[in-house]
Amino acid sequence: MRRREAKIGLLFISPWIVGVLLFALFPFIASFLLSFTKYNIVAPPEWVGADHYVKIFTDDPLFLKSLRNTGVYVGGSVAIRIVLGFALALLLNTKVRFLGLWRTIFYVPSVVPIVALSIVWLYVLNARAGLLNWFLGFFGIPRIRWFADPDFAMIAFLIMSTTWVGVTMVIFLAGLQGIPEEYYDAAKIDGANMLQRLWRVTIPLMTPTIYLNVLINIIGAFQVFTQVFIMTGGAPRDATRTYVLHLFDYAFQYLPPQMGYSSALAWILFMIIFAFTAVIVATSQRWVFYQGGE
Amino acid sequence: MFRRTILLILVLLLALVPLSATVSAQNPDCEGDVTLTYWHHWGGNRIPLQEQQVADFENHHPGICVDNIFLPWDNRLQNLLAAIAAGNPPDVTMFGRHDLPFFAATESIIPLDDYMAADGIDPAIFHPSEFAGTQFNGKTWLLPLPGGGAFAIAWYNVDHFAEAGVEQFPETWAEMLEVAETLRVGDGSFLERIGFNASAVTGFPFLAWLNANGQTWISDDLRTITINNQAGMETLEFMQAMAAINYGIEEQNAFWEMAGEFDQGPLIQGLVSIEANGSWTLFQLEDHAETLNYDVAPIPYGPSGSADRRGGAHGGWGYMIPKNAAHPDEAWKLVKWLTTEVEGQGACWFIQQQQRPSPLVECNGYEKDGVVHHRAEAILGVAALDYLVPVAPVQPEANQILARMVEDVLFGDSSIEDALASTEAEIQELLDAFWEEYG
Numbered sequence: 102m103r104r105r106e107a108k109i110g111l112l113f114i115s116p117w118i119v120g121v122l123l124f125a126l127f128p129f130i131a132s133f134l135l136s137f138t139k140y141n142i143v144a145p146p147e148w149v150g151a152d153h154y155v156k157i158f159t160d161d162p163l164f165l166k167s168l169r170n171t172g173v174y175v176g177g178s179v180a181i182r183i184v185l186g187f188a189l190a191l192l193l194n195t196k197v198r199f200l201g202l203w204r205t206i207f208y209v210p211s212v213v214p215i216v217a218l219s220i221v222w223l224y225v226l227n228a229r230a231g232l233l234n235w236f237l238g239f240f241g242i243p244r245i246r247w248f249a250d251p252d253f254a255m256i257a258f259l260i261m262s263t264t265w266v267g268v269t270m271v272i273f274l275a276g277l278q279g280i281p282e283e284y285y286d287a288a289k290i291d292g293a294n295m296l297q298r299l300w301r302v303t304i305p306l307m308t309p310t311i312y313l314n315v316l317i318n319i320i321g322a323f324q325v326f327t328q329v330f331i332m333t334g335g336a337p338r339d340a341t342r343t344y345v346l347h348l349f350d351y352a353f354q355y356l357p358p359q360m361g362y363s364s365a366l367a368w369i370l371f372m373i374i375f376a377f378t379a380v381i382v383a384t385s386q387r388w389v390f391y392q393g394g395e
Numbered sequence: 396m397f398r399r400t401i402l403l404i405l406v407l408l409l410a411l412v413p414l415s416a417t418v419s420a421q422n423p424d425c426e427g428d429v430t431l432t433y434w435h436h437w438g439g440n441r442i443p444l445q446e447q448q449v450a451d452f453e454n455h456h457p458g459i460c461v462d463n464i465f466l467p468w469d470n471r472l473q474n475l476l477a478a479i480a481a482g483n484p485p486d487v488t489m490f491g492r493h494d495l496p497f498f499a500a501t502e503s504i505i506p507l508d509d510y511m512a513a514d515g516i517d518p519a520i521f522h523p524s525e526f527a528g529t530q531f532n533g534k535t536w537l538l539p540l541p542g543g544g545a546f547a548i549a550w551y552n553v554d555h556f557a558e559a560g561v562e563q564f565p566e567t568w569a570e571m572l573e574v575a576e577t578l579r580v581g582d583g584s585f586l587e588r589i590g591f592n593a594s595a596v597t598g599f600p601f602l603a604w605l606n607a608n609g610q611t612w613i614s615d616d617l618r619t620i621t622i623n624n625q626a627g628m629e630t631l632e633f634m635q636a637m638a639a640i641n642y643g644i645e646e647q648n649a650f651w652e653m654a655g656e657f658d659q660g661p662l663i664q665g666l667v668s669i670e671a672n673g674s675w676t677l678f679q680l681e682d683h684a685e686t687l688n689y690d691v692a693p694i695p696y697g698p699s700g701s702a703d704r705r706g707g708a709h710g711g712w713g714y715m716i717p718k719n720a721a722h723p724d725e726a727w728k729l730v731k732w733l734t735t736e737v738e739g740q741g742a743c744w745f746i747q748q749q750q751r752p753s754p755l756v757e758c759n760g761y762e763k764d765g766v767v768h769h770r771a772e773a774i775l776g777v778a779a780l781d782y783l784v785p786v787a788p789v790q791p792e793a794n795q796i797l798a799r800m801v802e803d804v805l806f807g808d809s810s811i812e813d814a815l816a817s818t819e820a821e822i823q824e825l826l827d828a829f830w831e832e833y834g
Contacts, residue, residue, distance in 0.1 A: 142476045143503045228649035244585075249648035251806070337648065338802050353473045355792040356497040357829070 136365035141357040153365035164366070166339055167347040168373075173255050174343060175322040178262035182318050183311065186269030191303075193270070194277045204274070208267035219331040222261045223248075233260070248333055251340035258341060261328060269314050276310030277303070281392075308389040316381060323374050344370055420446050425453050425460035429725050433461050434475075434488040436468040439657075440682075444748050451740035452732045459725050475717070479503050484717035486726035487733070490537050492528040493710040496617070496788035499531035500833035505716045506534040510727045516735060524708045524783045525754035536715060538734035540742055542752040542760070543711020546673045547596050547603045548777050549695075550680070553688040555588075555668040564692040566702065568608075568633045571695040576640045578668040584642055586650045589661075591669040593637035594644075594801065595651060596694075599709060599784070601797050603671070604630045606707045606784050608697030613785050618830055620787075623819040626699040631804050631811045633697060644805040658683035674774055678750045691770065693777045706777060709784035711754075752778055788833070789825040796821050 136153060138146035157164050193204055225232045228246040247257040288298045326345040335342035352363035437445050442465060449463045466474055478484040498504045518526050525539045559578050565571040578590030596603045602612050610626035641647035654661035661667040663684040671694055693705035714733050716726045737743040743758035750768055753760035761771030787793050800818040803809035
């Protein structure tokens with residue numbers, strides 16, 4: 102009977118297994134092997150050893166620049182999404198009127214296609230007629246040339262990253278609703294005010310959710326591409342050239358295509374994300390607290 | 396109920412997104428043994444023209460049907476390379492002449508010379524500068540359409556000229572700088588109108604100006620870059636001076652963000668007095684700016700240039716047959732129809748509907764329904780001053796490096812001398828690597 106159940110179970114998950122093998126594991130291994138080859142897609146790959154990795158670290162000035170730009174985006178956008186997402190979740194976990202409507206308003210932008218979002222943000226951040234500059238004008242802030250000024254172009258993308266705060270918010274909201282009311286009651290009896298309850302009860306019990314959100318957002322932010330590709334193409338002065346845009350150019354924009362080099366760039370990015378993830382996972386025991394845990 | 400309806404609408408909208416990227420049209424009435432897969436990038440109001448052109452091909456070629464697929468231009472290389480690598484390419488595809496050297500060097504596409512000889516297609520039916528862009532290593536790899544010439548024509552607002560008291564269109568760069576400053580409207584830091592934006596010449600601003608300054612950027616054998624010279628310095632100085640007139644590169648670029656395409660074009664919106672753009676601007680102005688009082692002129696020439704060399708014939712498009720195409724013989728018939736047909740609704744008709752220069756000598760692209768456009772003579776006169784700007788085998792990456800060089804100079808991060816020297820060396824290194832591998 103158990104064997105039969107196992108077979109049926111395998112049958113049901115087989116589409117997923119096939120999908121993972123074909124569209125994840127195979128490309129994963131293939132890209133690693135390709136990173137040691139010269140491969141222009143139309144001719145067979147040619148083994149070049151570690152040449153691409155050597156070139157990346159010694160002869161590709163845009164490697165460091167794109168990595169630095171991506172680092173700024175990761176740091177900024179993750180901080181924005183965690184802080185803003187948490188704040189929104191706290192607000193929407195109260196008994197305000199039209200709660201469902203508010204939750205929908207903040208979440209809906211996350212499901213809008215990124216191409217459409219990019220067009221909207223181009224209007225919002227237009228230096229001459231954009232909504233944001235118009236709004237800042239009320240506070241006496243002079244016009245900012247968001248996408249024309251290398252100092253502000255990446256900040257513009259950080260502002261745009263608030264679009265996806267709804268996803269973070271929903272996860273936080275789920276976490277908040279999992280905190281038993283008894284803890285707050287006990288804190289109140291002990292005389293804790295609202296801030297103390299937040300600091301002593303909510304945040305410690307939310308650390309598993311914060312941990313999850315930080316991981317998800319870091320992994321996603323390192324791969325930022327579409328909006329940059331559509332809105333600036335890396336300009337001005339390569340100030341918005343992100344890492345994935347850089348490797349995309351080698352694979353699909355330049356001729357001859359340099360799939361091997363691009364794969365090497367992709368593997369370095371993978372190692373960076375892996376290292377970040379490993380550090381967060383390794384340190385999580387110190388700052389993530391589970392209910393009922395020690 | 397309300398929630399369900401909203402959810403359903405959202406799901407349907409999301410489902411439509413991937414569908415909007417490609418449009419496939421196949422005539423349900425066509426009966427044939429062979430169905431050709433045809434990729435093109437003619438979007439917007441050219442889609443119905445394509446459908447009509449393909450339908451007429453099917454009428455003239457019984458037994459051959461065409462699956463007519465529109466693909467976005469931006470992803471053309473990804474799609475084509477993936478299809479060729481997978482052994483399942485289209486039978487015929489629209490193709491950038493910029494992309495030819497790599498595909499020809501790797502023989503990923505089929506040479507057309509034997510087909511041309513068998514069908515008596517004489518290269519002389521095309522303008523020489525157009526046919527030149529189809530050649531690599533002495534073979535013909537595609538046939539051209541539309542024309543690759545007349546890339547940089549000056550379109551200008553006659554009313555702006557009159558208001559500013561400018562009587563004649565400038566002939567030289569020195570005159571152009573003066574006129575642009577006269578036409579510019581602003582308060583010293585905030586632009587209201589640009590006289591001219593030298594950084595916004597379609598596709599290849601530095602190469603266009605270098606060409607108008609009498610210098611070719613690459614040797615005829617496509618092996619040596621030649622930008623680090625007096626003409627190159629003058630070209631960057633001109634672009635720098637023009638940006639300074641527009642209150643610097645940042646303000647110039649920020650102002651230009653307001654301009655879009657078609658009816659949002661800068662000349663149509665009145666954002667600019669002079670716009671350097673290709674011959675296709677004509678149909679945009681005809682469609683979207685009926686009341687605009689405009690004229691055309693050749694772009695001005697630089698101190699090392701001459702009056703008889705102004706615009707650039709650079710790249711352009713064509714049609715080719717990939718290696719491993721399922722039906723190469725029938726595909727050739729479609730290529731021939733799309734590029735050489737002057738009787739039916741083929742090459743000539745398609746170009747005439749858009750009122751743009753034709754690569755075919757026999758076809759006046761400005762003649763539509765028997766009437767020649769009243770601007771034809773002026774535009775063709777400008778196009779006659781075109782000079783071939785060659786396409787390098789590493790053109791896409793070279794374009795990025797050149798754009799970076801211009802930015803380095805205009806943002807003041809590099810001297811003109813250093814920028815030219817390092818850029819020439821960088822592109823030369825790419826070129827040497829290409830020829831070492833594919834030469």
